[in-house]
Every structure is written in structure tokens, then in C-alpha cells.
Amino acid sequence: MLKFDPDLELFRDNFRRFLAENIAPHYETWEKQGLMPREVWNALGENGFLCVDLPEEYGGYGVPTHYSLMLVEESARAGFGALSTAISCHSEIAAPYILHIANEEQKQYWLPRMVTGEVIGAIGMTEPGAGSDLQSMRTSAILDGDHYVLNGSKTFISNGQHADLVVLAAKTDPQARAKGVSLLLVDTHLDGFKKGTNLDKIGLHSQDTSELFFDNVKVPKNQLLGQAGQGFAYLMQELPRERTAIAATALGAIRGSIDVAVAYVNERQAFGQAISKFQNTRFVLAQAKIDEQATAAFYYECVERYMAGEMDVETAAALKAFSTDMQMKVADNLLQLFGGYGYMTEYPISRFFVDARIQRIYGGTNEIMKEIVARGILGR
Structure with a gap:
């Protein structure tokens, strides 16, 4: 388990404030338009929220990887799955390929501009x-x-x-x-x-x-x-970071789904009482919390392994499959608590549900993840 880091929590608070001020007021409009504006990337770069774990000589902060992954997680928890995926693709996938494989001239040419948001990867x-x-x-x-x-x-x-x-x-x-x-x-x-x-x-x-x-x-x-x-060898080398980032999105989305569900069941009345009083509601929420804790434990272990250079392909595949299956399961179960309202796009739980579905597909389908895990077990 990653130890408590006050600097990370301060950085998290700053990012949450950025989301509240710069993303939340516009996100519904962007969802309807089908595209976030280019200016979002400029704002992310200007506020220091892109490629933060890159070394200082390339414009980053040189902080541990989990600082960067936190931005992916918090975007997803806030209900901004599109932003989480966008940041992940840029900071957790494209930039590490360049950092780990490129020559110095290529790094100097591309990475500083990826930090500022001038170049989107x-x-x-x-x-x-x-x-x-x-x-x-x-x-x-x-x-x-x-x-x-x-x-x-x-x-x-x-x-x-x-x-x-x-x-x-x-x-x-x-x-x-x-x-x-x-x-x-x-x-x-x-x-x-x-x-x-x-x-x-x-x-x-x-x-x-x-x-x-x-x-x-x-x-x-x-x-x-x-x-x-x-x-192909480079792809296999870098996919564990991508799949860990997908798990960060999954964990954030699970937590966000629980956040909105708890708020709803405490407010919604049925048969003269809040639906949070019904045993089924309480059991569904309890199971979601159990699933969140299991996902978090696996995720944090894998983040530590990645930062120690010990993350193998099979474990990354297992993490990706487990966390995204959990994300889908939790969103589906919690949506049921909303009844018909859960099917309405004005309720955030509906977005958590539809955004979850792609997580089991991109980054390698979960069926392929299981095949990778099986090869690790069977040796072929």
C-alpha cells in the first residue's frame, strides 16, 4: 500500500479544484457536442497537470508515477471519463514511449511541448x-x-x-x-x-x-x-503502464459511482423513508465498497511494482481485466438503485455505466488479458 503523502494530497486538492472550476461547468455541453475543445489541453498544461512524472530536464516535475496516475483516477471519479481517457493516452501512454525508447534529440523535441499542452499525443x-x-x-x-x-x-x-x-x-x-x-x-x-x-x-x-x-x-x-x-517488443514493454492507467480510471470510476449512489439513496424517498434504509440498498452499497477495496488493494500493489521496475506483463493483464470487470459490475449494480432515473442521462450514474463498457475492450480486450494470464500459468 502506498504510504500517505501530504504533497500528493495537496496536488490532488489542486487538481480537484481545477476540475470544479474548468471542467465541471462545461462538461455536459462537451458531451453533447461530442468533443472537448483544444483549449482544455492548454489549460491542463498551463496548470501543470500533464506528464508530471517526466524528469525536470524535459519540463516535468520528476515526481513518482503515482502522481501522474492520480490525475487519471480523479478525472474518472469526478465523472469525467472522457478527460480521464484523454489524459491517460497522452501522459501515461504516448509520453512514456518517448521517455523510455527515444534518443535524446527526440526527447528534447517532443517532451517539453507535451508537458505544456502545445503537443497532444x-x-x-x-x-x-x-x-x-x-x-x-x-x-x-x-x-x-x-x-x-x-x-x-x-x-x-x-x-x-x-x-x-x-x-x-x-x-x-x-x-x-x-x-x-x-x-x-x-x-x-x-x-x-x-x-x-x-x-x-x-x-x-x-x-x-x-x-x-x-x-x-x-x-x-x-x-x-x-x-x-x-x-512489437517495445509495445509489450510499455503496455503494463497503459494497463495500469486503465486500472486507475476503473478505480476512480468505481469510487465516483459509489459517491453519486450514496448521495442519491440518502435523498430518494420510497414507502415513507429514504431508500438507504432498505436492506437491499445497504447490501448493494456494501458489496460495491468491498469491490472498491479489493480493486484498490490490487491497483496500489501494482503501482508500487511498476515504480520498482517489477511489473510483469501477466500481472498488468490481470489488473486490467479485474479492475475493469469490477468497474462494469459496480456501475451496473448501483444504477439499479436509481430505478428508472438511472437510465436517464441527466443522472451521472448513467454516464458511469456507459463509460465503463469500453474499459473492457481497449488496451487489449479482457479475453486477451485472460489469455496472457493463462500463458503465464501454463508456460505457453
């Missing part, structure tokens, strides 16, 4: 015909002199509409499978790079999610991330 893995099966991707980047010529497409890309930088997985050797995958740092302003329309989803409405298209995009050779042909 995304990760480009999923394709229309290749979801969790990353080895089947078809997007190619063929070396031609000083450039890679990039062709293909990606789909379901979080932060896709606003992205200035995409950490992109592509086949630099189309004849190979895993050994043919490389990672490129792709500037979205290059000729031939096209962003599709913002995709319409059942949840996370204001979190921009896009298709990306590449038509003979010339990516400078010096924007290869790491070594050619090592992309």
Missing part, C-alpha cells in the same frame, strides 16, 4: 482488421532514402482529432510478422496525413476518437522510435 496501434492481434497490422512504412513512406490507416485512436503527434506502429518489413513492426513518431501536420471524422460512441462522448489515414506520408528517418523491427 496519441498512440496508433489498432486497425480496422487488426485490434488486439497487433501482429496482423497492415499499415506500412517503407524506408526510401531519408524518409519512411507511410501508407495505411488506423482506427479507434483516442485523442485522434486533436493529436499533434502519434506514436505509430507500422510494418517496416511487411513480409515479417512481429519482427517486421517498428514505431515511428509521426507529426500529424505532414502532407498525406488525414484525420477522419470524430467517431460516435455509446460512451466517452467528448473524448475524441478518430480514424487516421496515411497516403504516402514522408516521415523523416530520424523519427524512427528505437530500432527498426523492435516495435
